[in-house]
Amino acid sequence: MKPIALRAIRRIPRIAIWEITAACNYRCLHCEVAAGARRGDELSPDEALSVCDALADLGCEQCNVSGGEPLLRRDWPQICQRLAARGIRVSLVSNGSLVDAEVVRRAADHGVSGFALSLDGLRATHDRIRVWHGGDSAFAAVLAAAQKVKQARLALAVITHISRWNMDELPGLHALLRELDVDMWQVQLGLPLGRLREIETPYMLQPTQLPALAQLLVQFIQSGPRPLVRVTDTIGYYTPCEPVLRGGVSGVWTGCYAGVLTLGIESNGDVKGCSCLPREFVAGNVRQRPLAEIWADESRFAYNTDWQESSLTGACASCPYRRVCRAGCTCLAYSVTGSIYENPYCLHRVLNMRPPA
Amino acid sequence: MTKAMELTVTQKLRLFLARSGQAVAPWSSVDEVMDRLYGLLYQRRDQAGLWDDLAALLDSIQADTRGVLAAPDAEILSQSRVDGLVAELRRAMRASVEAPAVGAMRRFSVGKSANVLACIALLAAGFSLGCGSSNSRADGGSDTGTMTFPDASRTPDTAPSPIPDAAPNVVQDAAPSVVPDAAPSVTPDVAPNPTTDTARPTDLAVYPTPDAALADAPANPADAADATTDGSADSTSGDTLMDLFRDGTADQIADRLEASVADAASDRQPDRSIGVLYKGVTFPT
Numbered sequence: 001m002k003p004i005a006l007r008a009i010r011r012i013p014r015i016a017i018w019e020i021t022a023a024c025n026y027r028c029l030h031c032e033v034a035a036g037a038r039r040g041d042e043l044s045p046d047e048a049l050s051v052c053d054a055l056a057d058l059g060c061e062q063c064n065v066s067g068g069e070p071l072l073r074r075d076w077p078q079i080c081q082r083l084a085a086r087g088i089r090v091s092l093v094s095n096g097s098l099v100d101a102e103v104v105r106r107a108a109d110h111g112v113s114g115f116a117l118s119l120d121g122l123r124a125t126h127d128r129i130r131v132w133h134g135g136d137s138a139f140a141a142v143l144a145a146a147q148k149v150k151q152a153r154l155a156l157a158v159i160t161h162i163s164r165w166n167m168d169e170l171p172g173l174h175a176l177l178r179e180l181d182v183d184m185w186q187v188q189l190g191l192p193l194g195r196l197r198e199i200e201t202p203y204m205l206q207p208t209q210l211p212a213l214a215q216l217l218v219q220f221i222q223s224g225p226r227p228l229v230r231v232t233d234t235i236g237y238y239t240p241c242e243p244v245l246r247g248g249v250s251g252v253w254t255g256c257y258a259g260v261l262t263l264g265i266e267s268n269g270d271v272k273g274c275s276c277l278p279r280e281f282v283a284g285n286v287r288q289r290p291l292a293e294i295w296a297d298e299s300r301f302a303y304n305t306d307w308q309e310s311s312l313t314g315a316c317a318s319c320p321y322r323r324v325c326r327a328g329c330t331c332l333a334y335s336v337t338g339s340i341y342e343n344p345y346c347l348h349r350v351l352n353m354r355p356p357a
Numbered sequence: 358m359t360k361a362m363e364l365t366v367t368q369k370l371r372l373f374l375a376r377s378g379q380a381v382a383p384w385s386s387v388d389e390v391m392d393r394l395y396g397l398l399y400q401r402r403d404q405a406g407l408w409d410d411l412a413a414l415l416d417s418i419q420a421d422t423r424g425v426l427a428a429p430d431a432e433i434l435s436q437s438r439v440d441g442l443v444a445e446l447r448r449a450m451r452a453s454v455e456a457p458a459v460g461a462m463r464r465f466s467v468g469k470s471a472n473v474l475a476c477i478a479l480l481a482a483g484f485s486l487g488c489g490s491s492n493s494r495a496d497g498g499s500d501t502g503t504m505t506f507p508d509a510s511r512t513p514d515t516a517p518s519p520i521p522d523a524a525p526n527v528v529q530d531a532a533p534s535v536v537p538d539a540a541p542s543v544t545p546d547v548a549p550n551p552t553t554d555t556a557r558p559t560d561l562a563v564y565p566t567p568d569a570a571l572a573d574a575p576a577n578p579a580d581a582a583d584a585t586t587d588g589s590a591d592s593t594s595g596d597t598l599m600d601l602f603r604d605g606t607a608d609q610i611a612d613r614l615e616a617s618v619a620d621a622a623s624d625r626q627p628d629r630s631i632g633v634l635y636k637g638v639t640f641p642t
Contacts, residue, residue, distance in 0.1 A: 005618045192427040197362045204362075207428055238610070240602045252598065254618050280375075280383040303384035311386035313433055320611035324618060336427040338367030340384055344430045348607075 003307050004323055005254045011305075012059040013263035013295060016088075017275035019066050020048065021073040022267045026095055026138070027131040027195075030120070030161055030203065032276070034194035035068040041268040045075045047287070049082050051265060054291035056086030060263070064116070066093040066275065068267065071103060077110040084111020091116055093159065095130070097138065099145035104152040114155030116186065117142050121166035122173060129165070146180050157184040158227070162213060162235075163203050170213075174220050177227045185227040187217065189234040189345065191335045193278055207344050210235070214347055218244050233329040238321045238348040255326040259283070259301025273301045276331040303330055303340050314342040315349045363425050365432045366418050366439050370394055373414045377407070387433065391442075398449065408450055415443050415450075 023038035024031075043051065055063060063083050070076050071094055080090045092107060096117040107115070120129050123139040130138035142158075149156045158177055162170070177185050190196050190204055205213065218241050221229050231245045237253045246252055258264075259273025266272070269286040270279070271294045283300035284293075298305040307326055312319075316327045327333045333343035343349075364372065370390050374380055379397045381390050401407045418439060426432060434442075601610055 004615055007619070192362055197427075200361055204427055207430070238607070243598045243602055252614060254614070278383075280371075280380070302382065307384075308386070311388075313387060320607040321614070324611065324614045334383055336365075336431045337433045338365045338371055339387055339433055341386060342433045344428045352607075 002305060003255060003309075003326055006257075006260055006304060006307075009260060011260050011295070011298070013055065014059070014061045014261045016055050016060050016063045016263045016265065017066055018051070018055075018063055018265040019068060019267050019275060020070050020076060020079060021068040023072040024068040024095070025072065025097060025132060026069070028095075028118075029129050029131060029199050030163070030190050030196045032191050032193040032196055033068075038068075038072075039268050042073075043267065043269050043286070045078065047269065048075065048079050051269070051286055051291060052079060052082040052086060052088075054286070055083070055263075056088055058263075058292060058295055060088050062089040062091070064091045064093050065112075069095055069098065071098040077106050080107065080112050081110040084113075089113050091155075091157070094118070094145070095138070096142040096145035097132070097135070099148055101148050101151070104148045104154065108152055108154055112154065114157060114183070115145070115149045116157040116159050117145055117149075118160075119158045119173070119177075120161050120163070122169045122176070125166050125169060143180070146182065150181060155183050156181075157186055157230075158182050159186045159188070161190045162187055163190055163205055164209075165203060167205065167209065167213065170216050170220075174223075174227075178224070182227040184230055185220075186230045186232060187235065188232040189332065191234070191276060191331055193276075193331075193335050207346070207350050210345065210347050210350055211239075214239065214241055214245060221245070234332045234345065235347075237325055237328055237346055239351060242347075253328070254324055256304055256328075256330040258330055259304050263295070271295075273304065274331060276329075278331070278335065308341075311341045313339065315346075316342045319348065321348065361425070362427050365426060366434050366442075367432075369414060369417055373410065377401075377410070398446075411446060411450060415446055418443055 019033065021038060021042060022033065022035050024035035027036050065076065065080060065083075067073070070092055073079075076092075080092070083090045090112050091114045092112050093116045096119075099115065099117070104115070119139075119142050120126050123137060126139040126142070127137050132138060135141070146156055146158070160166070160170075160173065166173070174185070192204060196203065213235070217229060217231060217235070221244055233253075233256065236242060236245065242252055256274075258277060262274050264272040264275030264277065265286070266275075266282075270282045271284050271286060271291065272281045273283065274281075281303070283297065286294070294300065304326075309323060312322055312327060316322055316325075319325065327341055328343040328346055330340050332345055334340045336344060367387055367390060371381060371383075374390070374393055374397060377397055379393055381393045385393075398407070398411070432439075601613055605613070
């Protein structure tokens with residue numbers, strides 16, 4: 001039987017995250033897709049435009065054009081333009097290194113509504129995570145890019161992977177983003193995938209640090225409306241601050257919607273319910289099967305469409321929120337434990353399973 | 358400085374299966390992973406390479422790597438269950454040269470699914486009938502090469518394969534009666550316990566836990582207007598939700614959320630029923 005939250009929902013890929021290229025001019029230590037070299041089987045320009053149409057036909061409302069570094073793909077303007085022309089809101093997710101005034105102008109001309117720039121700490125930390133050859137500080141490049149985006153009056157978001165390396169810098173980062181007049185700050189935990197697994201220093205935030213993180217985020221949210229703090233799927237769940245973390249009004253975590261309301265596409269045309277999910281979750285490839293057919297095959301998204309409460313283990317199995325929560329972020333649960341049915345990255349679990357003082 | 362992250366036992370089992378061409382769907386449960394493992398061992402019991410690979414897997418599982426998992430309690434199998442699994446598989450390896458003792462097989466059967474029980478039974482039968490000598494090993498098909506796990510910290514880069522049902526089918530056609538219906542009730546060291554298996558080492562608190570701060574966190578009215586733009590649970594107002602989370606018990610909150618989600622979902626208005634979507638970058642409008 002389907003989970004409660006999904007029983008009457010019509011599956012529509014409202015939000016698509018499309019990694020149009022795996023090519024990247026950085027080799028970030030924490031890159032979960034280990035981006036760098038361009039794939040030899042990257043979708044051709046014509047194939048990419050077909051994907052744009054297929055997304056629109058499926059009812060997609062928003063597409064985050066990502067990578068790799070999407071600006072390294074020559075036809076990114078044409079892709080964005082086609083998506084926008086089909087009524088899809090388009091955001092570009094970039095490391096900022098290639099964002100200059102001309103790029104921003106082209107983006108605006110081709111229907112891009114906003115940029116999301118990756119920023120993972122203050123100067124030393126951000127530059128420590130980024131690995132690139134030559135040029136100035138990657139941190140400085142992001143700041144310069146942010147200013148260009150603001151000057152063009154496009155929406156500006158910053159995405160931050162929260163880790164042990166930058167936890168103490170979050171207040172400073174928040175102040176900086178406010179100074180830059182960033183519209184939205186998206187915060188998320190890193191997933192132990194790709195190069196992040198290889199970092200030889202403790203990097204990932206530990207579950208016991210989640211309460212302190214939540215406290216910080218609540219402070220940021222309460223300090224004012226800008227930047228709007230967006231807490232992503234990886235952070236939660238079900239503590240008294242949950243309604244604050246998820247929007248201040250009525251947003252509450254109701255489980256993962258990968259393959260139900262979201263879709264991820266890799267640069268070679270592989271389709272997943274969410275771009276974060278590892279390759280085991282690939283549901284098909286647009287070269288071999290039309291996107292609509294892949295999407296229509298619910299069995300390929302069984303981790304949500306046929307989710308089994310009886311398979312939960314550990315604390316998740318006995319948690320009162322288990323039927324709504326479904327073990328939190330599917331990708332985080334799977335990449336940490338090897339099972340989508342248990343997730344140690346849970347505020348409720350941490351606060352209710354603390355060892356005696 | 359520590360080593361790069363290690364895989365959990367479940368991840369190692371999945372990787373072993375994937376490299377053996379028997380990948381299980383990522384949404385399969387831990388028990389289904391175990392089922393497939395025993396099915397694989399039975400199916401390929403005549404292949405010497407398989408046992409070499411299994412030895413590498415077991416060595417990897419037994420290595421002391423708990424300090425470098427993604428999280429201290431990332432390991433969802435209890436140590437006792439892991440120990441039981443390893444011990445049983447090592448017995449199975451030894452049994453490839455001598456038939457396993459019936460008592461050991463009975464003991465191992467506690468807590469296993471019907472499929473696993475049957476596979477175990479067939480494994481035992483197989484050792485006696487087909488793969489008990491070095492000659493039969495040599496004749497038993499190609500050696501797929503020994504797997505090495507020390508460098509297996511990357512996630513498998515294996516495309517998902519169709520999920521064969523070979524093991525259960527084989528089981529049903531063969532001698533299930535070898536395994537007694539009623540297994541002995543002792544062997545707590547092997548039987549899985551989905552609830553208490555979480556009693557694993559807890560991480561040291563690096564930061565203080567601000568329970569009070571979390572409990573008292575009020576919503577910021579300034580954020581409220583922006584936050585409704587990409588959907589919210591229609592049947593639960595912000596104030597009510599805050600009150601509920603502040604005053605309700607976990608069971609009360611969960612019941613209320615389930616009812617709310619069910620009501621909202623029944624409206625068939627996904628944009629108003631699912632709370633806020635946080636996939637990707639959703640700019641406020």
